[in-house]
Amino acid sequence: MFDKILIANRGEIALRVHRACREMGIKTVAVHSSADADAMHVRLADESVCIGPPSAKDSYLNIPAIISAAEVTNADAIHPGYGFLAENPGFADIVEEHGFVFIGPHPNHIRMMGDKLAAKSAVKAAGLPVVAGCDQALVNANEARRLAESIGYPVLLKPAAGGGGTGMKVVREPGAMNDALVAARTEAKASFGNGDVFMEKFLRSARHIEIQVLADGQGNVVHLGERDCSLQRRHQKLVEETPSPAVNAADRDALGETVVTAVRRLGYRGVGTVEFLYADGAFYFIEMNTRLQVEHPVTEMVTGIDLVREQILVAAGRRLDLEQGDIAFQGHAIECRVNAEHPVTFAPSPGEVTTYHAPGGLGVRVDSALYSGYRVPPYYDSLVAKVVVHGTTRNECLMRLRRALEECVIDGIATTIPLHLQLISSNEFVDGAYDINWLEKFIAG
Ligand code: MV4
Numbered sequence: 001m002f003d004k005i006l007i008a009n010r011g012e013i014a015l016r017v018h019r020a021c022r023e024m025g026i027k028t029v030a031v032h033s034s035a036d037a038d039a040m041h042v043r044l045a046d047e048s049v050c051i052g053p054p055s056a057k058d059s060y061l062n063i064p065a066i067i068s069a070a071e072v073t074n075a076d077a078i079h080p081g082y083g084f085l086a087e088n089p090g091f092a093d094i095v096e097e098h099g100f101v102f103i104g105p106h107p108n109h110i111r112m113m114g115d116k117l118a119a120k121s122a123v124k125a126a127g128l129p130v131v132a133g134c135d136q137a138l139v140n141a142n143e144a145r146r147l148a149e150s151i152g153y154p155v156l157l158k159p160a161a162g163g164g165g166t167g168m169k170v171v172r173e174p175g176a177m178n179d180a181l182v183a184a185r186t187e188a189k190a191s192f193g194n195g196d197v198f199m200e201k202f203l204r205s206a207r208h209i210e211i212q213v214l215a216d217g218q219g220n221v222v223h224l225g226e227r228d229c230s231l232q233r234r235h236q237k238l239v240e241e242t243p244s245p246a247v248n249a250a251d252r253d254a255l256g257e258t259v260v261t262a263v264r265r266l267g268y269r270g271v272g273t274v275e276f277l278y279a280d281g282a283f284y285f286i287e288m289n290t291r292l293q294v295e296h297p298v299t300e301m302v303t304g305i306d307l308v309r310e311q312i313l314v315a316a317g318r319r320l321d322l323e324q325g326d327i328a329f330q331g332h333a334i335e336c337r338v339n340a341e342h343p344v345t346f347a348p349s350p351g352e353v354t355t356y357h358a359p360g361g362l363g364v365r366v367d368s369a370l371y372s373g374y375r376v377p378p379y380y381d382s383l384v385a386k387v388v389v390h391g392t393t394r395n396e397c398l399m400r401l402r403r404a405l406e407e408c409v410i411d412g413i414a415t416t417i418p419l420h421l422q423l424i425s426s427n428e429f430v431d432g433a434y435d436i437n438w439l440e441k442f443i444a445g
Contacts, residue, residue: 001024001025001026001316002026002076002077002101002312002316003026003027003076004026004027004028004029004046004073004074004075004076004077005017005021005026005027005028005029005075005076005077005078005079005103005312006028006029006031006066006069006070006073006075006077006078006079006100007021007028007029007030007031007041007045007078007079007081008031008060008066008078008079008080008081008084008085009041009060009079009080009081009082009083009084009086010032010033010036010039010041010060010369010380011039011041011369011380011381011383011384012367012368012369012383012384012385012386013081013082013083013292013294013367014030014039014041014045014081014369015040015041015044015367015368015369016081016308016367017079017081017308018030018041018044018045019308020306020308020309020312021312023306023309024309024312026312027046027047028044028045028046028047029045029046029047029048029049029069029070029073029075030042030044030045030047030048030049031048031049031050031051031059031060031065031066031069032048032049032050032051032059033050033051033052033053033054033055033056033058033059033060033379034050034052034053034054034059035053035054035377035379036377037050038374038375039369039374040369040370040371040374041369047073049069049072049073051065051066051069052065054377054379055379056084056379056380060084060085060380061084061085063085063090063091063094066078066085067094067095067098067100070095070098070100071098075100076100076101077100077101077102077103077312077315077316078095078100078101078102078103079103079308079311079312080102080103080104080291081291081292082291082292082293082294083381086104086290086291086292087110087113087114087289087290087291088110089107089108089110089111089114090107092104092105092106092107092110093107101315101316102315103270103311103312103315104270104290104291104311104315105268105269105270105272105290106217106267106268106269109266109267109268109269109290110290113287113288113289113290114161114163115160115161116158116159116160116161116162116163116198116287117135117136117137117160117196117198119287119288120135120198120285121135122266123262123266123274123285123288124285125265126261126262126263126265126266127258127261127262127265128258128259128262128274128285129258129282129283129284129285130284130285131200131201131203131277131284131285131286132151132200132201133147133151133155133198133199133200133201134147134198134199135198136198137160137196137197137198138157138181138197138198138199140181141177141178141181144157144177144181144199145174145177147199148171148174148177148199149174151199151200151201152201153171153172153173153174154170154171154172154202154204155170155171155199155200155201155202156168156169156170156171156199156200156201156202157169157171157180157181157184157197157198157199158184158197158198158199158200159184159187159188159191159192159194159195159196159197160188160194160196160197160198161188161192161193161194161196162188162191162192163287164235165234165235166187166191166192166235167184167187167188167191167192168184169181169183169184170202171202181197184197185197203277203279203284205279205435205436205437206230206277206278206279206284206435206436207228207230207244207246207277207278207279207434207435207436208228208229208230208232208275208276208277208278208436209226209227209228209229209230209244209246209247209255209275209276209277209278209283210226210227210229210273210274210275210276210289210293211223211225211226211255211256211259211273211274211276212224212225212226212227212271212272212273212293212296212299212307213259213260213263213268213271213272213273213274214270214271214272214305214307214310214311214314214320214322215263215264215268215269215270215272215314215320216269216314216318216319216320217267217268217269217270217314218319218320219264220319220320220322220323221260221263221264221268221320222260222320222322222323222324222326222327223256223257223259223260223324223327224299224303224305224307224327225242225243225252225256225299225302225303225327225329226242226243226244226247226252226255226256227240227241227242227244227295227298227299228240228241228242228243228244228245228246228247229295230434230435230436230438230439231423231429231434231438231439232436232439233346233439233440233443234440237294237295237337238336238337238416238419238420238423238439239334239335239336239337239420239423239424239429240295240298240334240335241298241332241333241334241335241394241397242298242299242301242302242329242332242333243302243329243332244278244432245394245431245432245433246278246432247278251281251283255276255283256324259274260324262274269314269315270290270311270314270315271291271292271296271307271310271311272288272289272290272291273288273289273293274288275287275288275289277436292307292308292311294337294383294386295335295386296308297333297335297365297367297386297388298333298334298335298388299333301331301333301363301365301388301389301390302329302330302331302332302333302390303327303328303329303330304330305322305327310322330392331390331391331392331393331396331397332390332391332392332393332394332396332397333388333389333390333391333397334388334389334397334398334401335386335387335388336386336387336388336401336405336417336420336424337383337386337416338368338383338384338385338386338387338408338410338415338416338417338420339382339383339384339415339416340376340382340384340413340414340415341382341414341415341416342414343414343415343416343417343418343419344419346416347414348378348382349376349382349413349414349415350375350376350377350378350382350413351375351376351412351413352373352374352375352376352412352413353370353371353372353373353374353375353376353384353410353411353412353413354372354373354411354412355372355409355410355411355412356368356370356371356372356374356409356410356411357407357408357409358370358385358408359387359403359404359405359407359408360407361403361404362400363389363390363391363396363397363400364387364388364389364390364400364404365388365389365390366385366386366387366388366404366408367385367386367388368384368385368386369384370384370385370410376413384410384413384415385408385410385415387401387404387405387408387420389401389404394432398424398430401424402421402424402425405417405420405421405424406421419443423439423442426442428442
Protein backbone atom coordinates (compact mmCIF):
# COMPACT_ATOMS: atom_id res chain seq x y z
CA MET A 1 0.00 0.00 0.00
CA PHE A 2 1.05 3.59 -0.54
CA ASP A 3 2.91 5.33 2.24
CA LYS A 4 2.22 8.86 0.98
CA ILE A 5 -0.20 10.38 -1.53
CA LEU A 6 0.06 13.81 -3.12
CA ILE A 7 -3.37 15.37 -3.63
CA ALA A 8 -3.29 17.51 -6.76
CA ASN A 9 -6.38 19.55 -5.97
CA ARG A 10 -7.93 22.04 -3.56
CA GLY A 11 -11.15 22.73 -1.68
CA GLU A 12 -13.61 20.15 -0.46
CA ILE A 13 -12.35 17.37 -2.74
CA ALA A 14 -8.79 17.71 -1.43
CA LEU A 15 -10.24 17.26 2.08
CA ARG A 16 -12.32 14.32 0.93
CA VAL A 17 -9.25 12.52 -0.41
CA HIS A 18 -7.19 13.46 2.66
CA ARG A 19 -9.83 11.93 4.95
CA ALA A 20 -9.78 8.60 3.11
CA CYS A 21 -5.96 8.58 3.23
CA ARG A 22 -5.94 9.28 6.98
CA GLU A 23 -8.31 6.41 7.67
CA MET A 24 -6.05 4.14 5.61
CA GLY A 25 -2.90 5.22 7.45
CA ILE A 26 -1.53 6.99 4.37
CA LYS A 27 0.33 10.31 4.74
CA THR A 28 -0.79 13.22 2.56
CA VAL A 29 0.89 16.03 0.69
CA ALA A 30 -1.20 19.09 -0.17
CA VAL A 31 -0.25 21.33 -3.07
CA HIS A 32 -1.55 24.87 -3.22
CA SER A 33 -1.36 28.13 -5.08
CA SER A 34 -0.12 31.27 -3.33
CA ALA A 35 -3.79 32.29 -2.96
CA ASP A 36 -4.54 29.10 -1.01
CA ALA A 37 -1.79 29.26 1.63
CA ASP A 38 -4.48 29.47 4.35
CA ALA A 39 -6.78 26.86 2.82
CA MET A 40 -8.17 24.02 4.91
CA HIS A 41 -6.63 21.33 2.68
CA VAL A 42 -3.19 22.79 3.41
CA ARG A 43 -3.87 22.86 7.16
CA LEU A 44 -5.00 19.25 7.32
CA ALA A 45 -2.32 17.62 5.18
CA ASP A 46 0.86 16.22 6.69
CA GLU A 47 2.98 18.33 4.33
CA SER A 48 2.31 21.04 1.80
CA VAL A 49 4.06 22.55 -1.20
CA CYS A 50 3.28 25.87 -2.89
CA ILE A 51 3.18 25.15 -6.62
CA GLY A 52 2.63 28.60 -8.10
CA PRO A 53 0.70 31.85 -8.31
CA PRO A 54 -3.12 32.09 -8.00
CA SER A 55 -4.03 31.43 -11.64
CA ALA A 56 -4.97 27.73 -11.98
CA LYS A 57 -2.95 27.39 -15.17
CA ASP A 58 0.19 28.31 -13.21
CA SER A 59 -0.61 26.20 -10.13
CA TYR A 60 -3.22 23.40 -10.05
CA LEU A 61 -2.66 22.81 -13.80
CA ASN A 62 1.12 23.25 -13.59
CA ILE A 63 2.29 19.71 -14.34
CA PRO A 64 6.06 20.23 -13.81
CA ALA A 65 5.42 21.94 -10.44
CA ILE A 66 3.17 19.08 -9.30
CA ILE A 67 5.66 16.42 -10.37
CA SER A 68 8.45 18.31 -8.58
CA ALA A 69 6.30 18.50 -5.43
CA ALA A 70 5.79 14.73 -5.57
CA GLU A 71 9.53 14.24 -6.02
CA VAL A 72 10.69 16.48 -3.18
CA THR A 73 8.14 15.00 -0.76
CA ASN A 74 8.82 11.43 -1.87
CA ALA A 75 5.15 10.66 -2.54
CA ASP A 76 4.20 7.28 -4.01
CA ALA A 77 1.05 8.26 -5.83
CA ILE A 78 -0.92 11.27 -7.04
CA HIS A 79 -4.67 11.68 -6.60
CA PRO A 80 -6.08 14.26 -9.03
CA GLY A 81 -9.54 14.75 -7.42
CA TYR A 82 -12.01 16.07 -10.01
CA GLY A 83 -11.59 18.94 -12.47
CA PHE A 84 -8.10 20.38 -13.07
CA LEU A 85 -5.89 17.45 -14.26
CA ALA A 86 -8.24 14.58 -13.38
CA GLU A 87 -9.11 13.72 -16.99
CA ASN A 88 -5.92 14.85 -18.69
CA PRO A 89 -4.38 11.69 -20.21
CA GLY A 90 -1.08 13.48 -20.82
CA PHE A 91 -0.82 14.23 -17.11
CA ALA A 92 -1.58 10.60 -16.21
CA ASP A 93 1.18 9.50 -18.64
CA ILE A 94 3.71 11.91 -17.11
CA VAL A 95 2.81 10.85 -13.55
CA GLU A 96 3.53 7.21 -14.45
CA GLU A 97 6.65 8.03 -16.48
CA HIS A 98 8.07 9.64 -13.33
CA GLY A 99 7.45 6.48 -11.35
CA PHE A 100 4.38 7.60 -9.42
CA VAL A 101 1.03 5.84 -9.44
CA PHE A 102 -1.79 7.84 -10.99
CA ILE A 103 -4.88 7.23 -8.86
CA GLY A 104 -7.28 6.80 -11.73
CA PRO A 105 -7.80 4.65 -14.80
CA HIS A 106 -5.15 3.72 -17.34
CA PRO A 107 -4.29 6.88 -19.33
CA ASN A 108 -5.57 5.24 -22.52
CA HIS A 109 -9.04 4.87 -21.01
CA ILE A 110 -9.02 8.57 -20.10
CA ARG A 111 -7.91 9.35 -23.65
CA MET A 112 -10.58 7.13 -25.22
CA MET A 113 -13.43 8.60 -23.16
CA GLY A 114 -12.24 12.15 -23.86
CA ASP A 115 -12.81 11.50 -27.56
CA LYS A 116 -16.60 11.31 -27.67
CA LEU A 117 -16.67 9.44 -30.99
CA ALA A 118 -14.08 6.87 -29.89
CA ALA A 119 -15.96 6.50 -26.60
CA LYS A 120 -19.28 5.97 -28.33
CA SER A 121 -17.89 3.31 -30.70
CA ALA A 122 -16.11 1.52 -27.88
CA VAL A 123 -19.07 1.37 -25.51
CA LYS A 124 -21.43 0.42 -28.34
CA ALA A 125 -19.14 -2.50 -29.21
CA ALA A 126 -19.11 -3.37 -25.50
CA GLY A 127 -22.91 -3.59 -25.46
CA LEU A 128 -24.21 -0.21 -24.29
CA PRO A 129 -27.19 1.41 -26.00
CA VAL A 130 -26.27 4.65 -27.83
CA VAL A 131 -28.33 7.44 -29.40
CA ALA A 132 -29.06 7.00 -33.14
CA GLY A 133 -26.52 8.95 -35.19
CA CYS A 134 -23.08 8.58 -36.71
CA ASP A 135 -19.90 7.10 -35.28
CA GLN A 136 -17.56 9.13 -37.52
CA ALA A 137 -16.95 12.87 -37.79
CA LEU A 138 -19.25 14.51 -40.36
CA VAL A 139 -17.54 15.22 -43.69
CA ASN A 140 -19.84 17.87 -45.21
CA ALA A 141 -23.37 19.34 -45.09
CA ASN A 142 -24.70 17.02 -47.81
CA GLU A 143 -23.68 13.96 -45.87
CA ALA A 144 -25.08 15.56 -42.70
CA ARG A 145 -28.46 16.19 -44.35
CA ARG A 146 -28.62 12.62 -45.69
CA LEU A 147 -27.90 11.27 -42.23
CA ALA A 148 -30.41 13.63 -40.57
CA GLU A 149 -33.06 12.53 -43.09
CA SER A 150 -32.51 8.90 -42.11
CA ILE A 151 -32.60 9.45 -38.32
CA GLY A 152 -35.26 12.18 -38.44
CA TYR A 153 -35.19 15.84 -37.35
CA PRO A 154 -34.45 17.42 -34.95
CA VAL A 155 -30.82 16.36 -34.72
CA LEU A 156 -27.97 17.55 -32.54
CA LEU A 157 -24.43 18.40 -33.69
CA LYS A 158 -21.85 17.66 -31.02
CA PRO A 159 -18.09 18.33 -30.90
CA ALA A 160 -16.07 15.09 -30.92
CA ALA A 161 -13.53 16.52 -28.46
CA GLY A 162 -16.20 18.17 -26.31
CA GLY A 163 -18.29 17.11 -23.41
CA GLY A 164 -20.09 19.16 -20.88
CA GLY A 165 -22.41 20.66 -23.51
CA THR A 166 -20.15 23.33 -25.06
CA GLY A 167 -20.69 23.89 -28.77
CA MET A 168 -23.75 21.68 -29.33
CA LYS A 169 -26.21 22.81 -32.04
CA VAL A 170 -29.79 21.65 -32.55
CA VAL A 171 -30.79 21.42 -36.22
CA ARG A 172 -34.55 21.32 -36.90
CA GLU A 173 -34.68 21.29 -40.70
CA PRO A 174 -32.38 20.66 -43.70
CA GLY A 175 -32.15 24.37 -44.56
CA ALA A 176 -30.41 25.08 -41.25
CA MET A 177 -27.78 22.33 -41.61
CA ASN A 178 -25.05 24.19 -43.44
CA ASP A 179 -24.85 27.17 -41.08
CA ALA A 180 -25.16 24.96 -37.99
CA LEU A 181 -22.34 22.71 -39.18
CA VAL A 182 -20.04 25.66 -39.89
CA ALA A 183 -20.86 27.22 -36.49
CA ALA A 184 -20.42 23.93 -34.62
CA ARG A 185 -17.05 23.28 -36.28
CA THR A 186 -15.79 26.79 -35.61
CA GLU A 187 -16.80 26.62 -31.94
CA ALA A 188 -15.38 23.13 -31.53
CA LYS A 189 -12.05 24.21 -33.04
CA ALA A 190 -11.92 27.31 -30.83
CA SER A 191 -12.92 25.52 -27.61
CA PHE A 192 -11.16 22.17 -27.97
CA GLY A 193 -8.60 22.64 -30.74
CA ASN A 194 -10.40 19.99 -32.79
CA GLY A 195 -13.17 20.95 -35.20
CA ASP A 196 -14.62 17.45 -35.66
CA VAL A 197 -18.38 17.29 -35.18
CA PHE A 198 -20.79 14.34 -35.11
CA MET A 199 -24.56 13.97 -35.16
CA GLU A 200 -27.18 12.41 -32.93
CA LYS A 201 -30.94 12.32 -32.85
CA PHE A 202 -31.93 15.19 -30.53
CA LEU A 203 -33.85 13.93 -27.50
CA ARG A 204 -36.17 16.81 -26.58
CA SER A 205 -37.02 15.64 -23.12
CA ALA A 206 -34.82 13.33 -21.07
CA ARG A 207 -33.38 12.74 -17.66
CA HIS A 208 -29.67 12.54 -16.94
CA ILE A 209 -29.08 9.21 -15.22
CA GLU A 210 -25.55 8.06 -14.44
CA ILE A 211 -24.26 4.74 -13.14
CA GLN A 212 -21.34 4.61 -10.71
CA VAL A 213 -18.90 1.80 -11.37
CA LEU A 214 -15.89 0.45 -9.54
CA ALA A 215 -13.42 -1.88 -11.28
CA ASP A 216 -10.05 -3.42 -10.45
CA GLY A 217 -8.84 -3.97 -14.02
CA GLN A 218 -8.61 -7.70 -13.22
CA GLY A 219 -12.13 -8.56 -14.34
CA ASN A 220 -13.93 -7.59 -11.16
CA VAL A 221 -16.51 -4.86 -11.71
CA VAL A 222 -19.47 -3.70 -9.64
CA HIS A 223 -21.99 -0.93 -10.06
CA LEU A 224 -23.20 1.21 -7.18
CA GLY A 225 -26.53 2.20 -8.63
CA GLU A 226 -27.56 5.36 -10.38
CA ARG A 227 -27.69 9.08 -9.67
CA ASP A 228 -30.27 11.39 -11.19
CA CYS A 229 -28.45 14.58 -12.19
CA SER A 230 -31.17 16.16 -14.32
CA LEU A 231 -31.18 19.38 -12.29
CA GLN A 232 -28.61 21.40 -14.18
CA ARG A 233 -28.16 25.02 -15.19
CA ARG A 234 -25.87 25.74 -18.14
CA HIS A 235 -24.47 22.22 -17.81
CA GLN A 236 -23.65 22.76 -14.13
CA LYS A 237 -25.35 20.33 -11.79
CA LEU A 238 -27.12 21.89 -8.81
CA VAL A 239 -28.81 18.92 -7.14
CA GLU A 240 -28.25 15.16 -7.46
CA GLU A 241 -30.16 12.28 -5.94
CA THR A 242 -30.21 8.53 -5.68
CA PRO A 243 -32.23 6.51 -6.41
CA SER A 244 -33.74 8.35 -9.35
CA PRO A 245 -37.46 9.00 -8.79
CA ALA A 246 -37.93 7.99 -12.45
CA VAL A 247 -36.19 4.60 -12.59
CA ASN A 248 -37.79 1.38 -11.32
CA ALA A 249 -35.89 -1.45 -9.67
CA ALA A 250 -36.04 -3.78 -12.67
CA ASP A 251 -34.68 -1.12 -15.07
CA ARG A 252 -31.96 -0.16 -12.57
CA ASP A 253 -30.78 -3.75 -12.23
CA ALA A 254 -30.87 -4.34 -15.97
CA LEU A 255 -28.95 -1.16 -16.77
CA GLY A 256 -26.45 -1.81 -13.98
CA GLU A 257 -25.77 -5.29 -15.31
CA THR A 258 -25.32 -4.02 -18.88
CA VAL A 259 -22.89 -1.36 -17.66
CA VAL A 260 -20.89 -3.82 -15.56
CA THR A 261 -20.51 -6.14 -18.55
CA ALA A 262 -19.41 -3.27 -20.79
CA VAL A 263 -16.90 -1.92 -18.26
CA ARG A 264 -15.44 -5.41 -17.82
CA ARG A 265 -15.12 -5.81 -21.62
CA LEU A 266 -13.30 -2.47 -21.81
CA GLY A 267 -10.80 -3.65 -19.18
CA TYR A 268 -11.40 -0.49 -17.19
CA ARG A 269 -9.80 0.09 -13.78
CA GLY A 270 -10.82 2.59 -11.11
CA VAL A 271 -13.99 4.47 -10.33
CA GLY A 272 -16.01 5.66 -13.28
CA THR A 273 -19.38 7.08 -14.16
CA VAL A 274 -21.34 6.06 -17.22
CA GLU A 275 -23.81 8.79 -18.20
CA PHE A 276 -27.08 8.17 -19.97
CA LEU A 277 -30.03 10.12 -21.22
CA TYR A 278 -33.26 8.40 -20.17
CA ALA A 279 -36.17 9.13 -22.49
CA ASP A 280 -39.43 7.26 -23.07
CA GLY A 281 -38.32 4.33 -20.95
CA ALA A 282 -34.99 3.79 -22.74
CA PHE A 283 -31.39 4.61 -21.79
CA TYR A 284 -28.88 6.07 -24.25
CA PHE A 285 -25.17 6.39 -23.44
CA ILE A 286 -23.78 9.92 -23.75
CA GLU A 287 -20.40 9.98 -21.99
CA MET A 288 -18.17 8.19 -19.54
CA ASN A 289 -16.35 10.17 -16.85
CA THR A 290 -13.09 8.58 -15.80
CA ARG A 291 -12.78 10.36 -12.45
CA LEU A 292 -14.31 10.58 -9.01
CA GLN A 293 -17.31 12.91 -9.36
CA VAL A 294 -18.53 15.83 -7.28
CA GLU A 295 -21.77 13.98 -6.52
CA HIS A 296 -20.17 10.70 -5.37
CA PRO A 297 -21.35 11.23 -1.75
CA VAL A 298 -25.00 10.40 -2.52
CA THR A 299 -23.84 6.97 -3.68
CA GLU A 300 -21.72 6.58 -0.54
CA MET A 301 -24.72 7.50 1.62
CA VAL A 302 -26.97 4.74 0.25
CA THR A 303 -24.29 2.04 -0.16
CA GLY A 304 -22.04 2.76 2.82
CA ILE A 305 -19.03 2.25 0.53
CA ASP A 306 -16.10 4.70 0.70
CA LEU A 307 -15.46 5.31 -3.00
CA VAL A 308 -12.15 7.10 -2.47
CA ARG A 309 -10.82 4.25 -0.34
CA GLU A 310 -11.83 1.74 -3.03
CA GLN A 311 -10.29 3.97 -5.70
CA ILE A 312 -6.98 4.04 -3.82
CA LEU A 313 -7.05 0.26 -3.22
CA VAL A 314 -7.57 -0.63 -6.89
CA ALA A 315 -4.95 1.94 -7.97
CA ALA A 316 -2.51 0.11 -5.67
CA GLY A 317 -3.27 -3.11 -7.55
CA ARG A 318 -5.57 -4.69 -4.97
CA ARG A 319 -8.24 -7.04 -6.13
CA LEU A 320 -11.75 -5.69 -5.58
CA ASP A 321 -13.13 -7.54 -2.58
CA LEU A 322 -16.71 -6.52 -3.26
CA GLU A 323 -19.18 -8.52 -5.28
CA GLN A 324 -22.41 -7.18 -6.72
CA GLY A 325 -24.40 -9.21 -4.21
CA ASP A 326 -22.60 -7.44 -1.33
CA ILE A 327 -23.92 -4.07 -2.42
CA ALA A 328 -27.23 -3.05 -0.89
CA PHE A 329 -28.97 0.24 -1.53
CA GLN A 330 -30.50 1.70 1.60
CA GLY A 331 -32.88 4.63 1.57
CA HIS A 332 -32.50 7.84 -0.36
CA ALA A 333 -29.83 10.54 -0.61
CA ILE A 334 -29.82 14.05 -2.07
CA GLU A 335 -26.94 16.49 -2.54
CA CYS A 336 -27.22 20.27 -2.93
CA ARG A 337 -24.18 22.03 -4.33
CA VAL A 338 -23.74 25.28 -2.46
CA ASN A 339 -21.90 27.82 -4.62
CA ALA A 340 -20.46 31.19 -3.64
CA GLU A 341 -22.80 32.90 -6.10
CA HIS A 342 -25.70 35.28 -5.95
CA PRO A 343 -28.82 33.02 -5.79
CA VAL A 344 -30.69 35.04 -8.45
CA THR A 345 -28.04 36.43 -10.82
CA PHE A 346 -25.45 33.67 -10.28
CA ALA A 347 -22.78 36.37 -10.11
CA PRO A 348 -19.69 35.00 -8.31
CA SER A 349 -19.44 36.11 -4.68
CA PRO A 350 -15.91 35.58 -3.38
CA GLY A 351 -14.77 37.18 -0.12
CA GLU A 352 -14.48 36.57 3.59
CA VAL A 353 -16.79 34.09 5.27
CA THR A 354 -17.29 35.86 8.58
CA THR A 355 -19.24 33.01 10.18
CA TYR A 356 -19.47 29.42 9.05
CA HIS A 357 -21.64 26.88 10.77
CA ALA A 358 -22.29 23.54 9.10
CA PRO A 359 -25.52 21.65 9.70
CA GLY A 360 -25.32 18.28 11.41
CA GLY A 361 -27.45 15.59 12.98
CA LEU A 362 -28.69 12.24 11.79
CA GLY A 363 -28.30 11.63 8.07
CA VAL A 364 -26.50 14.89 7.31
CA ARG A 365 -23.05 15.10 5.70
CA VAL A 366 -21.37 18.33 4.69
CA ASP A 367 -18.26 18.24 2.51
CA SER A 368 -16.70 21.67 2.63
CA ALA A 369 -13.32 23.34 3.12
CA LEU A 370 -14.87 26.46 4.67
CA TYR A 371 -14.15 27.84 8.14
CA SER A 372 -15.05 31.09 9.89
CA GLY A 373 -12.65 33.77 8.70
CA TYR A 374 -11.76 31.97 5.45
CA ARG A 375 -11.56 34.13 2.33
CA VAL A 376 -13.09 32.46 -0.73
CA PRO A 377 -10.62 33.36 -3.50
CA PRO A 378 -12.01 34.65 -6.81
CA TYR A 379 -9.82 32.43 -8.99
CA TYR A 380 -11.46 29.02 -8.86
CA ASP A 381 -14.73 27.11 -9.06
CA SER A 382 -17.45 28.60 -6.87
CA LEU A 383 -18.45 25.35 -5.10
CA VAL A 384 -17.99 25.95 -1.36
CA ALA A 385 -20.02 23.17 0.27
CA LYS A 386 -21.97 20.04 -0.56
CA VAL A 387 -24.91 19.50 1.75
CA VAL A 388 -25.79 15.82 1.50
CA VAL A 389 -28.65 14.16 3.34
CA HIS A 390 -29.75 10.58 3.75
CA GLY A 391 -33.17 9.31 4.78
CA THR A 392 -35.09 6.06 4.76
CA THR A 393 -37.53 7.49 2.22
CA ARG A 394 -37.33 10.31 -0.32
CA ASN A 395 -39.84 12.25 1.73
CA GLU A 396 -37.76 11.97 4.90
CA CYS A 397 -34.77 13.04 2.86
CA LEU A 398 -36.61 16.16 1.64
CA MET A 399 -37.64 17.19 5.17
CA ARG A 400 -34.08 16.65 6.38
CA LEU A 401 -32.62 18.59 3.47
CA ARG A 402 -34.81 21.61 4.20
CA ARG A 403 -33.86 21.44 7.88
CA ALA A 404 -30.14 21.12 7.05
CA LEU A 405 -30.13 24.00 4.54
CA GLU A 406 -31.97 26.23 7.05
CA GLU A 407 -29.38 25.37 9.70
CA CYS A 408 -26.43 26.20 7.48
CA VAL A 409 -24.75 29.56 8.22
CA ILE A 410 -22.37 31.02 5.64
CA ASP A 411 -22.19 34.75 6.43
CA GLY A 412 -20.21 37.36 4.52
CA ILE A 413 -20.72 36.02 1.00
CA ALA A 414 -23.78 35.24 -1.12
CA THR A 415 -24.55 31.55 -1.66
CA THR A 416 -27.06 29.53 -3.64
CA ILE A 417 -28.74 28.19 -0.47
CA PRO A 418 -31.86 30.39 -0.95
CA LEU A 419 -32.26 28.96 -4.46
CA HIS A 420 -31.97 25.41 -3.12
CA LEU A 421 -34.66 26.10 -0.51
CA GLN A 422 -36.98 27.40 -3.23
CA LEU A 423 -36.16 24.55 -5.56
CA ILE A 424 -36.80 21.77 -3.05
CA SER A 425 -40.18 23.29 -2.19
CA SER A 426 -41.41 23.29 -5.79
CA ASN A 427 -44.12 20.80 -6.73
CA GLU A 428 -42.05 19.36 -9.56
CA PHE A 429 -39.09 18.63 -7.31
CA VAL A 430 -41.25 17.23 -4.53
CA ASP A 431 -42.97 14.95 -7.08
CA GLY A 432 -39.66 14.02 -8.73
CA ALA A 433 -41.25 15.15 -11.99
CA TYR A 434 -38.38 17.03 -13.62
CA ASP A 435 -36.21 16.57 -16.71
CA ILE A 436 -32.96 18.15 -17.93
CA ASN A 437 -34.82 21.20 -19.27
CA TRP A 438 -36.94 21.93 -16.19
CA LEU A 439 -34.51 23.79 -13.90
CA GLU A 440 -33.71 26.56 -16.39
CA LYS A 441 -37.44 27.20 -16.84
CA PHE A 442 -37.94 27.19 -13.07
CA ILE A 443 -35.15 29.74 -12.60
CA ALA A 444 -36.43 31.93 -15.45
CA GLY A 445 -40.00 31.81 -14.12
C1 MV4 B 1 -27.96 15.34 -25.73
C2 MV4 B 1 -29.21 15.96 -25.48
C3 MV4 B 1 -30.28 15.59 -26.27
N1 MV4 B 1 -30.12 14.69 -27.27
N2 MV4 B 1 -27.86 14.42 -26.72
C4 MV4 B 1 -25.39 17.98 -22.71
C5 MV4 B 1 -24.03 17.74 -22.15
C6 MV4 B 1 -23.49 16.57 -22.87
N3 MV4 B 1 -22.81 15.74 -21.94
C7 MV4 B 1 -24.67 15.90 -23.50
N4 MV4 B 1 -25.75 16.80 -23.41
C8 MV4 B 1 -26.92 16.55 -24.03
N5 MV4 B 1 -26.87 15.62 -25.03
C9 MV4 B 1 -28.92 14.13 -27.47
N6 MV4 B 1 -28.79 13.24 -28.47
C10 MV4 B 1 -29.29 16.89 -24.44
C11 MV4 B 1 -28.14 17.20 -23.71
C12 MV4 B 1 -28.35 18.15 -22.64
C13 MV4 B 1 -28.23 17.76 -21.30
C14 MV4 B 1 -27.84 16.48 -20.93
C15 MV4 B 1 -27.71 16.12 -19.62
C16 MV4 B 1 -28.01 17.04 -18.62
C17 MV4 B 1 -28.38 18.32 -18.95
C18 MV4 B 1 -28.50 18.70 -20.27
C19 MV4 B 1 -28.89 19.99 -20.59
C20 MV4 B 1 -29.00 20.35 -21.91
C21 MV4 B 1 -28.73 19.43 -22.93
